[in-house]
Amino acid sequence: MTESSPYRPPVEDYAFLLKDAFGVDLVARATGGELSADDAGEILGAAGEFAASVLAPLERDGDLVGARLDDGAVHLPGGFAEAFRAFVDAGWITAEAPVSAGGDGLPGAIRAGLGEFWNASNAAFALCWLLTAGQIHALDAVASDEVRETYLTKLVSGEWTGTMNLTEPAAGTDLGAIRTMATPRDDGSWAIRGQKIFITWGDHDLAENIVHLVLARTPDAPEGAKGLSLFVAPKRLVGEDGSLGERNAITTVSIEHKLGIHASPTCVLDYDDATGYLVGELHGGLAGMFVMMNSARAGMGFQATGIADRAYQQAAEYAAQRLQGPVMDRPAGTPIAEHPDVRRLLLSMSSKIFAMRALGVYVGDLLDRGHDDAETRALGEFFVPILKGWTTEDAIGVTSDAIQVFGGMGFIEETGVAQHYRDVRITPIYEGTTAIQSNDLVGRKVIRDGGATAGRLFSLIDETVAGLRARDEASRLADQLARAVDAARRSTADLLDAGSSRDAFAVSVPYLLLLGTLAGGWMHAQAALAVLSSGGAEASRITAASFYGAHHLSRVQALAEAVAAGEIA
Amino acid sequence: MTESSPYRPPVEDYAFLLKDAFGVDLVARATGGELSADDAGEILGAAGEFAASVLAPLERDGDLVGARLDDGAVHLPGGFAEAFRAFVDAGWITAEAPVSAGGDGLPGAIRAGLGEFWNASNAAFALCWLLTAGQIHALDAVASDEVRETYLTKLVSGEWTGTMNLTEPAAGTDLGAIRTMATPRDDGSWAIRGQKIFITWGDHDLAENIVHLVLARTPDAPEGAKGLSLFVAPKRLVGEDGSLGERNAITTVSIEHKLGIHASPTCVLDYDDATGYLVGELHGGLAGMFVMMNSARAGMGFQATGIADRAYQQAAEYAAQRLQGPVMDRPAGTPIAEHPDVRRLLLSMSSKIFAMRALGVYVGDLLDRGHDDAETRALGEFFVPILKGWTTEDAIGVTSDAIQVFGGMGFIEETGVAQHYRDVRITPIYEGTTAIQSNDLVGRKVIRDGGATAGRLFSLIDETVAGLRARDEASRLADQLARAVDAARRSTADLLDAGSSRDAFAVSVPYLLLLGTLAGGWMHAQAALAVLSSGGAEASRITAASFYGAHHLSRVQALAEAVAAGEIA
The missing domain is CATH 1.10.540.10 (Acyl-CoA dehydrogenase/oxidase, N-terminal domain)
Incomplete structure (x- = not known):
């Protein structure tokens, strides 16, 4: 090994x-x-x-x-x-x-x-x-009680694993183009026929059965996404007593040779009248799939944060151990971590990672609290595409920085740090690309409620700014956060003016990145306030917040300028 | 194939x-x-x-x-x-x-x-x-006439190829730590002993001989980089008549397994009293090596631009051919290039590439003109680390964007677009990391002349701003460029205030990126002026300049904020 x-x-x-x-x-x-x-x-x-x-x-x-x-x-x-x-x-x-x-x-x-x-x-x-x-x-x-009893219990016990079958060769982002067909049988089951691609963990030898959640069209269904239904289709059929029977008619045609995550098998699955069972309403397939997808989208935020942190840890350890050159006024044999620019790279990475991590915790908590309160729920849902889109996009840069800390050794595969740069590159793509996240954000979360949820978020940030202003040590961060939230307000107004037009969707990704970067600064600000309120012993958290304010939060103004421009014709 | x-x-x-x-x-x-x-x-x-x-x-x-x-x-x-x-x-x-x-x-x-x-x-x-x-x-x-006649002529004719031997296991960025030893022999040649790593094209089967340019220490030489001398050491020894003799005592110990540029053999070379000949002055090895390195540094700018453009071309072609989904008011079956966000990605890439390309031409020309004029030479040398550092850093994002255009297909190695993302990652590392470029810029090109060369550059940009202001169509770009050059002036003043301190070198990379981004905007501005002056037929160049102004040039302010902060303690 x-x-x-x-x-x-x-x-x-x-x-x-x-x-x-x-x-x-x-x-x-x-x-x-x-x-x-x-x-x-x-x-x-x-x-x-x-x-x-x-x-x-x-x-x-x-x-x-x-x-x-x-x-x-x-x-x-x-x-x-x-x-x-x-x-x-x-x-x-x-x-x-x-x-x-x-x-x-x-x-x-x-x-x-x-x-x-x-x-x-x-x-x-x-x-x-x-x-x-x-x-x-x-x-x-x-799911129905029957599906719950047969499948859900086995998933929760960890005996079986699950997959998500959406994409087809001609239907990626455009789910409405799905052509896999499910035909009803007399016994209440469905015969599923078609090919699904990019099925993560679509086959493997870790568990005795795999439950595929499949989006398919049914005979005489409406055109487009509104004609899709959801089915469970197990790798091995399940007897009435729950015992495993023969293989279902699902074949793993091939697995992909990918840039990264090599140990995650990405399968092409062929359904040749495979047996499936309807989950949820006929033609209501997207509802269930969206529950799974929302969970997976938040999960992508955690994945990107995790990969970024692993890359950071590896770089930080190397920088602490690699001795080279005199460093400013320090003698030869000083760890490269003491070089001003290596320190900058490490702080850049760690301050981004903290922001991502804190946002993950905050959003996880919001989604829980949203069960009981509509405004909180709206805010949680507002943040899901931001958590997914911003974290995954920014994580790429963190893994790239980790390679930079290693210098030439970072480009050598044996060092292991290049793996993170390869692995992380899928995260802004799967479970909905960043464009899909930003369209969700702009279309469903900003324009639909006329900016009400965004406005509530900005008011919360205002409160944090006020808290920072009450402390001299935090006045610079207070100014930076205040200017950032002002820019976010302007950008939101720009988007609302544009409405559902090309001008809005041509800058929806910069807008999403703006809100993610702002949210990251807000997370740092709250952390800094907590540290200052408790006596300020954890100086490294203040340093991280200051670094984020000067190097990352400053990007908000630049993104606001891009948003203001709309589509460049 | x-x-x-x-x-x-x-x-x-x-x-x-x-x-x-x-x-x-x-x-x-x-x-x-x-x-x-x-x-x-x-x-x-x-x-x-x-x-x-x-x-x-x-x-x-x-x-x-x-x-x-x-x-x-x-x-x-x-x-x-x-x-x-x-x-x-x-x-x-x-x-x-x-x-x-x-x-x-x-x-x-x-x-x-x-x-x-x-x-x-x-x-x-x-x-x-x-x-x-x-x-x-x-x-x-x-080189001496003898070395020119024996080696240089064969390189120019393309019969032999050349390499650059600096790095050793314990001497990467820190050349002063080089331990390879050259001992004089009675016949005027030198016996070279030591191990060199990361030797690009250090061995291969494309030419009958390879000329290694080797940095080594000599007996009783001063400590550090000032004790280094330069040698040529051929793979095969050369007779007095120019005929190829036996193999020199240089062994290819291994080649690296790298993230990218797999067809460029990166060798570990062992010198076991290999025969070499002094090039230039004893203890003056860095002078010749710096000529090579400067040429290679500009070359890295062209490499990064080239890889970025290949990635862009592949993405643009895919986007024009891939039909999926309805796009805003366009029906299903529209190429994804018409999606507002795919168009944004493509414009982001192409406008960056044009800026890089134009800067390469401009700097190439400056370096020529600098032969006859000290101020022009200073400006050319000012731009070498910017061309190398900024182009290579920004090219990473372009290759990443190309993957994004492909969506899931981009992550599959067979698509080929991931190769550019892997290949390009070495460019901000070799021939001097971005930190080395930025230290060169800040230490030798800005602080040493008290900001004089930087000031001349900013005046040139002012002239372009004035030219833009004379045209209504370009007023927005004029404002953007004017604000960017103001920010650059502030940042330069900040650096001069900091002097050769940690505060300067902790933000030297953001400063380099600021100047590169500004220079890119200046290139676009000059191109736009040329188009407008000639009647404005090439609308796509105006679009590119406008896009660069809103999406990329806007980053200058953010970088200036980072520079102003100095080292975050």
């Missing part, structure tokens, strides 16, 4: 975020006191330990050996199957599942941390978990 | 740049009327044809098969040796060489185009050319 870089789960950062950063114990609030942030610390400590000791060591082999298709079956590198069993046995699948599905129903703020740890330690492996978890949430929301 | 993406050399862009964009026929001016931009068009047309038909088709095999080390010898994929012979026979090595070395002495503005074409069509192949060309310039500047 090739050695992977060590992984140090950022458990302390999560303790700070869950307990202090937002001025309230998020866990205690979310669970009505059943759990506290301290309890969460224990859960995350155990998860981190598992991620570091079981998942992280498999990462390099996952990249170098990768998933392989042999005689129609996908095989993972040695150790993956054992790791998955251990993952299930330790209860980490059940931890993700809601109580209504028989899971632990952990608060979203804790699940953000779990998501990061699994992805940071082994992003390819984590996708199997992520899709299974997403399917659990989808089936819990829309 | 695996099919490569087609390559369309941007010959028209070069015709515009050489003849119109700067308000003068650069070629006629540089050659005193011997050649004109129209002649250059023919040369570039032929070069483009060669690049597209001979070099580009080898690109994918170069990536997929790569260079291989077998029994101590490096072999390239089929077709590379034939391509190199054809390249030499067509005169493209001689074209690069100065007249004093027996070359064609083409103006730097034309050589910028050649450099881009070779790199765009096949970046790995182009490195062999680039290092050979760099060594030609170095030997021409500092």
